Amino acid sequence: MAIQRLEHGAYLSTSSEDTKDFGALLARLLADGDVLVLTGGLGAGKTQFTKGVAQGLGDTHPVTSPTFTLMAVHDAGRIPLYHFDLYRIEHAFELEDTGIFDVLGYEGVCLLEWGERFSDELSDAYLSMVIERTGEYGRKICFVPHGERASELAEAIDELVLATMNDTD
Numbered sequence: 001m002a003i004q005r006l007e008h009g010a011y012l013s014t015s016s017e018d019t020k021d022f023g024a025l026l027a028r029l030l031a032d033g034d035v036l037v038l039t040g041g042l043g044a045g046k047t048q049f050t051k052g053v054a055q056g057l058g059d060t061h062p063v064t065s066p067t068f069t070l071m072a073v074h075d076a077g078r079i080p081l082y083h084f085d086l087y088r089i090e091h092a093f094e095l096e097d098t099g100i101f102d103v104l105g106y107e108g109v110c111l112l113e114w115g116e117r118f119s120d121e122l123s124d125a126y127l128s129m130v131i132e133r134t135g136e137y138g139r140k141i142c143f144v145p146h147g148e149r150a151s152e153l154a155e156a157i158d159e160l161v162l163a164t165m166n167d168t169d
């Protein structure tokens with residue numbers, strides 16, 4: 001895997017494959033109840049990353065961003081992946097209709113695009129992942145944990161990246 005470690009919690013991807021592979025690697029660490037909030041503008045790579053997570057969990061069906069359906073379930077892998085795109089949600093009360101409260105925090109892994117706007121309503125335990133464009137192909141990926149489990153996860157991600165880098169040295 002070619003993802004580069006900039007510092008603890010900050011990584012650099014230089015291709016969409018890198019970003020996908022990073023998702024697949026990270027998927028190994030995910031467990032029921034984990035919540036990941038993906039932040040990044042249009043074309044940042046949130047969908048590429050999600051493709052990798054689905055693959056890493058063992059679901060090989062195609063992944064597209066659920067911009068209009070709001071939620072997609074990928075349940076052919078080790079544990080279900082609930083992929084939400086909250087871009088079109090304007091008010092917190094609309095969240096109820098997405099089905100998010102039926103699964104968030106206890107069943108499968110929830111991956112929320114544009115979820116940071118509703119972080120108060122949604123969960124106090126989540127791993128925030130921020131993707132920032134640094135060029136045409138460059139993406140800086142930073143993790144900010146909220147809660148104990150998210151801190152453990154961020155730590156485990158860092159260790160896994162370090163171990164992977166050592167393997168390929």
Ligand SMILES: Nc1ncnc2c1ncn2[C@@H]1O[C@H](COP(=O)(O)OP(=O)(O)OP(=O)(O)O)[C@@H](O)[C@H]1O
Nearest residue numbers: 013014015016019042043044045046047048137139
């Ligand atoms: N390092 C990189 N990581 C991820 N995608 C990259 C990278 N470099 C270039 N790309 C390209 O950027 C685009 C990212 O698209 P993607 O659909 O994943 O973004 P997104 O964040 O889901 O956007 P949207 O919110 O518009 O759905 C793809 O065309 C991909 O090939």
